[in-house]
Amino acid sequence: MFGGGNMNGMMKQMQKMQKDMQSDQAALEATEFVGVAPDDMVKLTFTGDRKLHDVVIDEKIVDPDDVDTLQDMVLVAINDAMKKIDDTTASTTNGKYTKGLSF
Template identity: 60%
Template sequence: MMRGMGNMQNMMKQMKKMQAQMSAEQEALNEQTFEGVAPDDMVKVTFTGDKKMKDITINPEAVDPDDVDMLQDLVLAAVNDALGKVDAQTQSTMGKYTQGLK
């Protein structure tokens, strides 16, 4: 009966170690920056790994008072590009911990 307890303690230690590793990797990921760009670099945005926008640069050529829709589309394209990169990096960094989990 005691042998089972040792296995349980060992498993708990392993889980704590894995949680600490996950936490450290998530923190490192959050500190990374990801740049998203719209076509022709008309709009550039920078996000952190935890999906907070840090910066946006809009090319003056993209600002046309008669075509605000185009500017909105460019901003959306840049934001979605950056967030896609964040998601891809998150999946490749953290995916190993969630494999097999549903």
Template identity: 50%
Template sequence: MGNMNMGNMMKQMKQMQKKMAEEQQALNSQTFVGESPEELVRATFSGDRRLTDVDIDPKAIDPDDPDMLNDLVMAAVNDGLAKVEKATQDTMGKYTSGLGL
């Protein structure tokens, strides 16, 4: 009887691994857009945290204040990454909760 339970557990693990891979692939194909205050800079990411586009409004470019543009870009990038992280936790967290990952 122990072998039967082990066989069922292995089958369930394989099904879970397949479902996790499918959900990770779906997540990776999604697009996430981070925005700076006033939407002057937008940073677009794929679900696997790859920066795919940066859009900078010309109003954000002040030659007398280059630090402002740096701050806007960082804000947009951090916002985009936070959105990817939240979606990842929402999607994949059900598999990793309680595992200490």
């Protein structure tokens, strides 16, 4: 009456999509993103799950009399990495699975 075969096919497609989404999310979380400040003075490495894994600070930027510059460079590098993660997340998962859907 309601096309049970069609419903089964749709359920299988949804299960496959869910499995693909989980796989894409796991790959994204394992991907490394490097945020950098100008002239690569500060480099921060995050994974897609937004965990910080490495901090590299060029010794030329370390000046005890100018801590503010170092702090600014760290903020720039963090924001750079977060933007890269957000952009990759949007293009990898969000658009891929919602394309063509209307809500």
